[in-house]
Amino acid sequence: MSEIFNKEVLNQLKQGLNKIKNPIKIITFIESGKPLCDEVVTMMMQLAALNNKIKFVEYDLIKNADLAEKYGIDKVPGTTILASDKPTGIKFYGIPSGHEINSLLFAVLESSGIVTPLDAKLVDAIKQINKKINIKVFVSLQCPHCPKAVMTACKIALLNKNIDAEMIQTNLYSDLANKFKINSVPRIIFNDSDDLLGVQPIEMFVDKLKKL
Template identity: 25%
Template sequence: MEKLLDERTQQQVKEVFQSLKRDVAIIFFGSEDQNCTYCEDTKQLITEVTSLSDKLHLEIYELEKFPEESNKYHVDKAPSFLVAAYDQGEIVDHGIRYLGIPAGHEFTSLIRDILMVSSGDSGLQPATREFLADLKSPITLQVFVTPTCPYCPQAVVLAHQMAMESPMVEAEMVEAMEFPELSARHNVSGVPHTVINGGASELIGAAPEQYLMEKIREALSLHTSEN
């Protein structure tokens, strides 16, 4: 089978992975469904990536055969995977998710996420950390992207930084073209498009931390007013 990562890319990633501190696990969910067009490519990509460092571990499941694991990790679509810390054989889930293949520009998001999880530090500003520490309600962030979008990794990594920082946040990259029904449900026409709590608020475009914080506040205030 032809590799997805050429020799030069493999070498570059290996060099970057020299700075890995904690072990990291990638937990992949595929599907037996023939309509899962990108399942094999996604599995191959993350298999190649995890082979580039002894600090990376890969677990592979199929949704249909492992309902307990898919429920545990809140996964109901494929291809999907999470980037988690791996501490003495135990998975530490930080809520960092990918729905669809991280191809094109999104490959950099994957590498940056691995480095972040390995470091154990979200890298967020103090004000953002304080805001997230005070969260009382769960937050879901879905960042819709396409592989050719140069601004999308910024939005994906920011959402994943927030998930890394707070156990109340779960953040997912969604490859918009792989999941057209999900994109249509949230009226995604341009990317990056961040959907907060299923549509309680949204942010279109890549934006600084404080903008996303304001949109999260907006979603939380709507939730509060409805209750």
């Protein structure tokens, strides 16, 4: 499998990853012969090689079904991040390349303890959510606006263990895209029902969370 990143991009990524605070683990679940599985594994291996605080582990979704269930992974390629060996609730379904590399880097850095500032009232509101919530963000890798939505969802998941945030590569999971009638991105689905369309401020996310 050829490498995903060239030397120039790897140098840029390495500079960004130098900010990592605490060790994290990236886990990718695959199935033999499924689209983009090999590419995602190669991508994560390249990323992990850039910083010794990143550990990468690959699992088979079928053979390691118990672990997949533990981390809430039900599609391949499915990637999640652990911080201090604990799930963050962040998941990437598909390959987070193109513009979505920014989402992956954000998730890695935030999971490691590099926290971007957020208004204290919003933080409190997110932490007070006491029900299980799933946030799906449907994206296109060519969309420059989608990472903003993914990053917002990831930020929320890191603040509350009851909340999962999923980036979903729309063209790879056509069954899901059809189910939710995705015809433009970013599209954010809360608990498979309520939704937001386009780039929205985190306040809009919080409003949806409160009403669920």
